Structures are given as C-alpha cells and as structure tokens.
Amino acid sequence: MQSAGRTSALPDDASSDATTSRPEAAQVWTGGWPQTPREFEVLLDRLLDRLVWYAFRRLRDFGEAEDAVQDVLVRAYADRTKRMNVVRVVPYLYRMVANACAQRYRRSANRPLSIDSIGLEDLPDEKNRASEQIAAVEQLEWIEQLLSRLPARQAEVIRLRVLDELPLADIAETIGCSLPTAKSRLYYGLQKLRRTVPRPEEDKR
Amino acid sequence: MNCRSFRKRQAELLDTSPDPVATADLREHVSGCPECARELDQAFGVMAALRPSHKAFASAKTKERIMDRVLELQSAGPGREAARARWWSMRRPVWAAAAALVLVAVVVVAWIGASGGPSAFGTLAEAAEFVKGVKTMHMVANMRTIPGDNFDLIRTDEPLIPIHIWTEAADPPGWRVEKEGRVIVMDGNSTTLLIKSGVGPIAATAPGSATGMAGWVAPLLDVGTVFDHEREQAADEGSRISITRKAGADGSPKTVLTIRARAQGDFTQSEYLRNKSIWESDNVRVYTFDAATQRLEGIRVYVATPKGDVLVFETTRIEYDRPIPASTFALEIPEDSTWLKQPDELPSVRDTSQMTPEEAARAFFEACAASDWDEARVFAGTLVDNAGVRDLLGGLKVIEIGKSFRSGLYPGRFVPYKIQLKSGEIKEHNLAIRNDNAKHLWSVDGGI
Numbered sequence: 344m345q346s347a348g349r350t351s352a353l354p355d356d357a358s359s360d361a362t363t364s365r366p367e368a369a370q371v372w373t374g375g376w377p378q379t380p381r382e383f384e385v386l387l388d389r390l391l392d393r394l395v396w397y398a399f400r401r402l403r404d405f406g407e408a409e410d411a412v413q414d415v416l417v418r419a420y421a422d423r424t425k426r427m428n429v430v431r432v433v434p435y436l437y438r439m440v441a442n443a444c445a446q447r448y449r450r451s452a453n454r455p456l457s458i459d460s461i462g463l464e465d466l467p468d469e470k471n472r473a474s475e476q477i478a479a480v481e482q483l484e485w486i487e488q489l490l491s492r493l494p495a496r497q498a499e500v501i502r503l504r505v506l507d508e509l510p511l512a513d514i515a516e517t518i519g520c521s522l523p524t525a526k527s528r529l530y531y532g533l534q535k536l537r538r539t540v541p542r543p544e545e546d547k548r
Numbered sequence: 549m550n551c552r553s554f555r556k557r558q559a560e561l562l563d564t565s566p567d568p569v570a571t572a573d574l575r576e577h578v579s580g581c582p583e584c585a586r587e588l589d590q591a592f593g594v595m596a597a598l599r600p601s602h603k604a605f606a607s608a609k610t611k612e613r614i615m616d617r618v619l620e621l622q623s624a625g626p627g628r629e630a631a632r633a634r635w636w637s638m639r640r641p642v643w644a645a646a647a648a649l650v651l652v653a654v655v656v657v658a659w660i661g662a663s664g665g666p667s668a669f670g671t672l673a674e675a676a677e678f679v680k681g682v683k684t685m686h687m688v689a690n691m692r693t694i695p696g697d698n699f700d701l702i703r704t705d706e707p708l709i710p711i712h713i714w715t716e717a718a719d720p721p722g723w724r725v726e727k728e729g730r731v732i733v734m735d736g737n738s739t740t741l742l743i744k745s746g747v748g749p750i751a752a753t754a755p756g757s758a759t760g761m762a763g764w765v766a767p768l769l770d771v772g773t774v775f776d777h778e779r780e781q782a783a784d785e786g787s788r789i790s791i792t793r794k795a796g797a798d799g800s801p802k803t804v805l806t807i808r809a810r811a812q813g814d815f816t817q818s819e820y821l822r823n824k825s826i827w828e829s830d831n832v833r834v835y836t837f838d839a840a841t842q843r844l845e846g847i848r849v850y851v852a853t854p855k856g857d858v859l860v861f862e863t864t865r866i867e868y869d870r871p872i873p874a875s876t877f878a879l880e881i882p883e884d885s886t887w888l889k890q891p892d893e894l895p896s897v898r899d900t901s902q903m904t905p906e907e908a909a910r911a912f913f914e915a916c917a918a919s920d921w922d923e924a925r926v927f928a929g930t931l932v933d934n935a936g937v938r939d940l941l942g943g944l945k946v947i948e949i950g951k952s953f954r955s956g957l958y959p960g961r962f963v964p965y966k967i968q969l970k971s972g973e974i975k976e977h978n979l980a981i982r983n984d985n986a987k988h989l990w991s992v993d994g995g996i
Contacts, residue, residue, distance in 0.1 A: 380615070384618075395606040505595050527556075530555070530556075530591075
C-alpha cells in the first residue's frame with residue numbers, strides 16, 4: 344500500500360540494473376509522483392517508451408506522439424507538488440496523454456499509419472528494416488481493423504491490456520470505470536474476437 | 549465453482565500478473581473443465597495474435613529534451629510555468645523532428661578487402677560504444693564563421709577560424725566550446741556564455757548543460773550521440789548515408805561515413821538564411837574512423853554553393869583521454885559584462901504580443917532613437933543595458949521598416965530595416981525578432 348507524502352517517490356528497485364526483458368507494466372512504476380529530477384528520470388526510463396507508443400497509436404504520427412508526451416511529462420513535473428498525493432501514477436499519466444492526444448486528434452484522425460512515422464528499436468539486421476517496418480505498420484492496421492468491429496469501450500480495454508500491457512486495475516483507472524467493468528469488457532471483447540482472429544498456431548498450418 | 553462463475557471471473561487469469569491466491573479457485577476449476585480450459589486457451593490465443601511484434605519507441609533525444617526542461621523547472625522552483633527555449637538555443641535541432649530509427653537509406657558503397665564485413669550500423673554502434681568509454685576529448689577544428697557570432701553561423705566567403713571543443717566525462721561532467729570572441733563553459737552545474745563583442749562583454753547563463761548554446765557543434769560535445777543524430781538526420785528527405793572503407797595515408801584501414809543532406813527549413817519566403825548554417829545548406833558531412841579502434845579521427849563538412857562546394861568545417865586534431873586542466877571548465881566573467889535577459893524574463897514587462905513584427909521592430913528602433921532605454925528593454929531585454937549598445941543605437945534615425953519574412957529554420961521573423969546611426973552611417977539589415985515564448989512577447993534576437 345502506498346502512502347502519500349513519502350520521502351522518496353522512487354520504487355524500491357529504482358537503483359537496480361534491470362537487465363531482464365521489458366517488465367510488466369504493473370512493476371514499471373509503483374512509486375509516488377516524482378518530486379526530484381532523479382526520481383523523474385527513473386520514471387522516464389520506465390514509462391517514456393510506453394507513453395510514446397500509446398500516443399503514437401492514437402495520433403498515428405511519431406513526431407506528434409513524441410511532442411504530446413513531452414508536453415505531458417514536462418507538465419507532470421511542473422505540477423509535481425499539486426500531484427504529490429496521486430497514488431496510481433501510471434494510469435494518471437496515461438489519462439494525461441490521452442487528453443493531450445484528444446486535443447491533437449482532430450488534425451490526425453484520418454491520417455493513415457505511416458512507415459516514415461514509426462520507430463522501431465533494436466532491429467538486428469538493417470537489411471530487413473524496410474520490410475519489418477512495413478510489416479509492423481500492416482500489423483497495426485490489421486489489429487485496428489479487428490478492434491473496430493468491437494464496441495469502442497471493449498476495444499479500448501483490449502488495447503490497453505494487450506498493446507500497452509497494463510494491468511486491469513490500471514486500465515480501470517485509466518478509462519474511469521470499475522475493475523469488474525474492465526474485466527467484463529476484456530472478457531466479452533475477447534469472446535467476440537475468437538471468431539475472427541486467427542490463432543498463432545493456425546497461421547502456421 | 550461452476551462454469552458460469554468461472555466465465556465471470558475469467559479475465560482475472562488474463563491480467564498481467566494474476567494473484568495466485570485470489571485465482572486459485574479459477575485454476576482449480578479450469579484444470580478439471582475441458583470446456584472452460586478451451587475457452588481460456590482461446591482467449592490467450594486471441595491476445596497473443598493481437599500482440600504486435602514491433603512497437604514505436606521514443607527517439608534518443610526525447611528524454612534529453614524532457615530532462616533539460618525538468619532541470620530548468622527545478623532551478624526555477626516548483627510551480628513555475630515551463631520555461632521556454634532561450635534565445636541561444638536558436639532552433640529545435642532538425643534531428644529532433646525525426647522519428648527514432650526511422651527508415652534510413654544505407655548504401656554500403658565498398659568494403660575494401662572485406663567480404664561479410666561489419667554492418668554499417670554495427671560500425672556506428674561500435675564507434676559509439678568506444679566514445680562512451682572516453683573520459684576526455686579535445687577537438688581542434690577550423691570553421692568558416694565569424695568571430696563572436698553564434699556557433700551555428702557559417703559564412704562561405706569568410707576565412708576558416710579555429711574552434712576548440714573540450715569535454716570531460718567526470719562527475720560532474722564539463723565541456724567548453726571556444727572560438728575567437730565567443731566561449732561557452734559548462735562547469736557541471738550551469739552553462740555560461742561569454743561574448744567578447746565590440747560593445748563590451750555580454751554574458752548569459754542557464755542551469756545544467758545547455759548544449760543548445762553551442763549550436764551546430766552541440767552534438768560533438770557527446771561524440772557518442774553524433775551517430776544517433778546523423779542516423780536520425782538521414783531520415784529527412786534527401787539525406788543519404790554511405791559507408792566506405794579505404795586505406796589511410798599510413799596504409800591503415802579507415803571507415804568513412806558520409807552524409808549528404810539537403811538544406812532544412814522554409815525558404816519559400818526568402819533565401820536569406822540559406823547557407824548561413826550547415827543545417828540550412830545542402831551539405832556533405834564526412835566522418836572518418838580508424839577501422840580497427842572505431843575511434844573518430846576527423847570530420848569535414850562541405851556546403852554546396854553556386855560556385856562549388858566549400859569546406860566549412862574541418863577537424864585538425866582530436867585527442868582522447870589526455871588530462872585537461874580543471875581551469876578549462878571554469879569561466880571568469882568580467883565585472884563590466886551585461887547579463888542577458890529576454891523581455892519575457894523581465895518582471896512586469898509590457899505586453900507586446902498583439903503587435904505585428906513590423907510594429908515591434910519600429911517601436912524598438914524608435915525607443916533607441918529617443919534613447920528611451922526602458923522602452924527599448926520591452927523589446928530587447930537587458931541587451932540595451934549595455935553601454936556600447938546604447939552608444940551605438942542611441943539617437944539613431946529610422947529611415948525605413950520593411951515587410952517581415954520567414955527564412956530557414958529560424959522560429960521568428962526577419963524585419964528589413966534601414967536606419968541612420970548618429971555617426972551618420974546608414975545601416976541596412978534584417979532585424980531578427982521572435983515571439984515563441986509562453987507570453988508571445990516580441991524579443992529582438994539579432995540583426996543589430
């Protein structure tokens with residue numbers, strides 16, 4: 344249980360070198376609202392990529408996504424004293440990014456996902472870069488096409504759970520619903536998708 | 549538990565880290581119910597199918613930009629509005645607009661005597677790793693620029709003048725960039741600029757490492773990031789990277805990275821800034837590395853002009869890990885220096901946001917004409933506190949103020965003007981004036 348007004352916002356393992364693969368979002372940030380540059384930098388290391396990815400899918404433009412996230416994070420630090428009592432930092436930041444994206448969304452609503460606007464990390468072989476990027480964009484478009492068949496609220500829960508890897512409790516807080524509602528939306532959304540999504544093993548047949 | 553209860557709570561098993569105790573009854577049920585097990589398996593299958601194999605990530609500079617702002621806020625105190633980019637950080641670096649690792653055209657032109665040699669990006673990555681281990685660096689270069697002016701400026705018709713860059717990756721780190729008439733020092737806590745101008749010393753300071761003050765040479769302060777910058781820069785239309793290997797003068801193999809880049813910025817209204825900086829010119833940047841150690845050995849930059857390519861930057865020496873005297877990262881500011889503050893940094897300055905750039909320029913010059921320095925401060929900040937500036941501009945006569953225009957990467961506007969100084973000299977130039985601050989106040993930025 345976290346308490347407001349703790350002396351350090353850093354999670355307990357903030358100083359350790361995490362060399363394992365990308366941690367689950369539940370472990371990404373368990374501290375309070377960062378109050379010092381050091382705490383804030385740790386939060387950036389844990390969350391910046393995730394927030395940019397989240398914003399990118401909403402805005403469909405990498406530069407816009409980075410700008411939106413940058414604005415949110417700078418504001419998050421500027422207003423740090425006001426938010427000292429925020430207990431669940433991750434969903435709060437997701438909401439801030441969602442709001443920032445909504446303000447920019449009108450300009451980008453009809454913009455197709457662009458190869459030029461997607462950034463990929465650590466590709467082992469640059470010869471495959473173009474084909475991998477095209478595949479990534481096509482994959483995102485395919486996912487969005489599938490999710491567009493669901494009620495918007497169910498689709499959003501699935502996005503946050505599968506694409507953003509957020510725990511259900513954070514999802515509930517991010518979208519402003521109860522935890523049972525978030526669970527229900529995830530369950531029914533996946534039920535509907537069973538009929539249309541080819542399972543990975545089916546692809547191999 | 550029956551199947552209906554299981555379905556109602558199935559999502560708990562689909563959470564990121566299901567609580568083993570709270571979901572024990574669900575697991576028990578599913579182990580004995582093939583139908584629910586199949587349904588759960590299908591749900592996991594759908595999630596796996598939707599999980600993308602690639603994601604977008606923040607570019608390398610994003611974190612740095614955010615932390616720069618955070619450090620500014622920290623020094624300003626909690627609750628203050630985010631500070632704007634200061635006048636010396638002339639413009640957003642062009643690479644900042646590029647996405648992280650976007651599509652880059654890589655042409656491996658030739659690998660002498662090599663088959664299956666290192667990949668282009670592998671070479672860059674190794675070079676970056678080498679540089680990350682560097683403790684000190686002293687780079688000596690020549691740049692075709694004007695003494696005392698900013699480190700972005702190039703003049704293809706001016707002679708090459710020496711420029712020095714020192715960096716030390718200690719705790720705290722330090723760096724220094726110096727050319728005749730202008731020096732910037734980061735001492736680990738703050739960055740200080742000293743301009744030794746004809747009107748007397750002018751100084752400015754910013755908290756932390758304000759690399760933006762160093763203009764085009766800023767990426768060279770952390771050579772390990774140069775390659776990221778170049779890679780991102782290459783994403784801009786018209787930029788191409790090629791990598792070749794060739795024998796050096798001593799026969800040792802060299803890796804040569806060449807970037808051919810188009811001029812950045814908007815020149816639809818005016819060509820004024822074309823070829824005034826490397827970014828705003830069609831240019832070729834050539835980096836040479838020792839192929840064995842991946843050590844950066846040299847940089848040459850050429851700018852394309854109607855008269856042919858002109859060398860505008862060339863390193864003459866790069867020394868690594870040699871001791872650098874501590875005094876290098878200290879800067880003594882003369883007592884008679886004018887400390888620069890922009891209008892929006894001054895307390896209770898008048899709101900000029902509703903003025904046109906032409907009106908702001910005219911108001912500034914007319915204030916100078918009347919030697920009304922309080923009024924001139926509204927547009928030029930503390931610059932007009934400088935006795936030399938007052939002596940130069942006081943009593944001037946405004947002859948003409950033209951229509952403003954944009955050019956290149958400059959975020960403000962240029963206002964053509966013609967004035968007569970009290971010495972009788974007629975001066976025709978373009979006043980650089982910008983309002984990209986939080987209050988949108990006009991601020992004279994150059995061109996005097």
